[in-house]
Amino acid sequence: MNIEQVKTIVVIGAGAMGQQIAMNTALNGRASSYRVILCDSFPSAVEKAQKWAADYLAGRVAKGRITQPEADRISASLSFSQDVDGAAVQADIVIEAIIENLEIKRELFGRISKLCKPDTILGSNSSNLVSSKLADVTVNPQRLLNIHYFNPALVMQLVELVRGPHTAPETIETARAFALSTGKAPIVINKEIAGFVANRINAAVTHEACSLLEKGVASVEDIDTACEKGLGYPMGPFRLMDLTGIDVNYYVRRDRYAESGDEYDKPSPLVIEKFQKGELGRKTGKGWYDYSAADKK
Numbered sequence: 001m002n003i004e005q006v007k008t009i010v011v012i013g014a015g016a017m018g019q020q021i022a023m024n025t026a027l028n029g030r031a032s033s034y035r036v037i038l039c040d041s042f043p044s045a046v047e048k049a050q051k052w053a054a055d056y057l058a059g060r061v062a063k064g065r066i067t068q069p070e071a072d073r074i075s076a077s078l079s080f081s082q083d084v085d086g087a088a089v090q091a092d093i094v095i096e097a098i099i100e101n102l103e104i105k106r107e108l109f110g111r112i113s114k115l116c117k118p119d120t121i122l123g124s125n126s127s128n129l130v131s132s133k134l135a136d137v138t139v140n141p142q143r144l145l146n147i148h149y150f151n152p153a154l155v156m157q158l159v160e161l162v163r164g165p166h167t168a169p170e171t172i173e174t175a176r177a178f179a180l181s182t183g184k185a186p187i188v189i190n191k192e193i194a195g196f197v198a199n200r201i202n203a204a205v206t207h208e209a210c211s212l213l214e215k216g217v218a219s220v221e222d223i224d225t226a227c228e229k230g231l232g233y234p235m236g237p238f239r240l241m242d243l244t245g246i247d248v249n250y251y252v253r254r255d256r257y258a259e260s261g262d263e264y265d266k267p268s269p270l271v272i273e274k275f276q277k278g279e280l281g282r283k284t285g286k287g288w289y290d291y292s293a294a295d296k297k
């Protein structure tokens with residue numbers, strides 16, 4: 001499938017990522033000429049996404065970012081469905097953004113790859129599961145790859161395209177052209193590796209930040225200030241961990257260590273301590289920083 005043939009984009013999984021990927025595609029896609037279908041097997045998720053999209057477009061109009069006729073056009077190009085199989089049949093590109101569970105993803109790829117056109121591009125947005133883990137159940141795995149967006153997908157420009165040993169060069173080319181046509185900045189990752197590129201670099205920075213703290217070299221605040229004021233990071237590693245959840249960092253490193261056996265991948269002892277105390281960041285009112293006073297305001 002080449003980019004000129006791409007007309008219909010089907011996003012499967014209408015959660016946090018899927019709804020923003022679908023909206024980004026409808027808003028920016030090749031001057032907004034793509035037809036986008038956002039589907040989910042749970043009716044409540046479809047309803048929620050539909051409401052979110054209507055509120056989002058109304059908000060853009062209210063802020064003067066788009067006109068009402070533009071919002072109407074975007075609305076008309078974006079549809080919602082509970083019929084995943086019926087949507088897959090129409091797709092030129094599928095972007096899967098369902099729950100992070102290998103068995104459920106394998107079932108989905110096995111099923112839809114039999115239903116959709118033989119050259120429909122099949123991308124998984126998974127952050128952790130490389131497409132090789134789906135290749136043996138997928139019909140024509142040469143059209144299979146990871147298309148990895150960042151949260152929030154409407155804002156973050158990076159899209160990582162991860163080539164598996166089964167992925168054809170044409171698949172990467174079309175996925176790259178597609179991402180560019182929706183205002184994204186795609187990069188190609190030539191080898192499957194846990195964490196891909198951006199999250200690995202972020203993990204290395206976080207690892208070093210924890211190691212400096214453990215050694216008593218500098219405080220949480222000063223390490224964050226070094227990254228923000230010296231390196232131009234929008235947010236220091238500890239502030240970022242508080243935002244995304246210290247438990248997320250714990251689970252990712254625990255699983256990576258279980259897979260690699262490499263001591264470097266182990267969660268930091270300070271992260272383990274925070275995890276055990278239930279001090280997980282903003283969501284619990286305390287992490288590396290204390291948010292309880294701010295919450296009471």
Ligand SMILES: NC(=O)c1ccc[n+]([C@@H]2O[C@H](COP(=O)([O-])OP(=O)(O)OC[C@H]3O[C@@H](n4cnc5c(N)ncnc54)[C@H](O)[C@@H]3O)[C@@H](O)[C@H]2O)c1
Pocket residue numbers: 012013014015016017018039040041042045084096097098099100104108125126127128148149150151
């Ligand atoms: N949240 C993030 O920051 C982030 C960032 C990048 C990538 N990802 C990846 O994106 C994917 C989705 O993450 P999310 O945070 O949007 O999850 P989410 O839980 O918000 O949404 C998942 C959606 O999938 C639906 N779903 C579950 N099983 C399904 C099935 N068999 N068929 C159709 N729909 C099904 C659920 O109803 C839900 O609406 C995951 O693979 C995750 O690794 C997440």
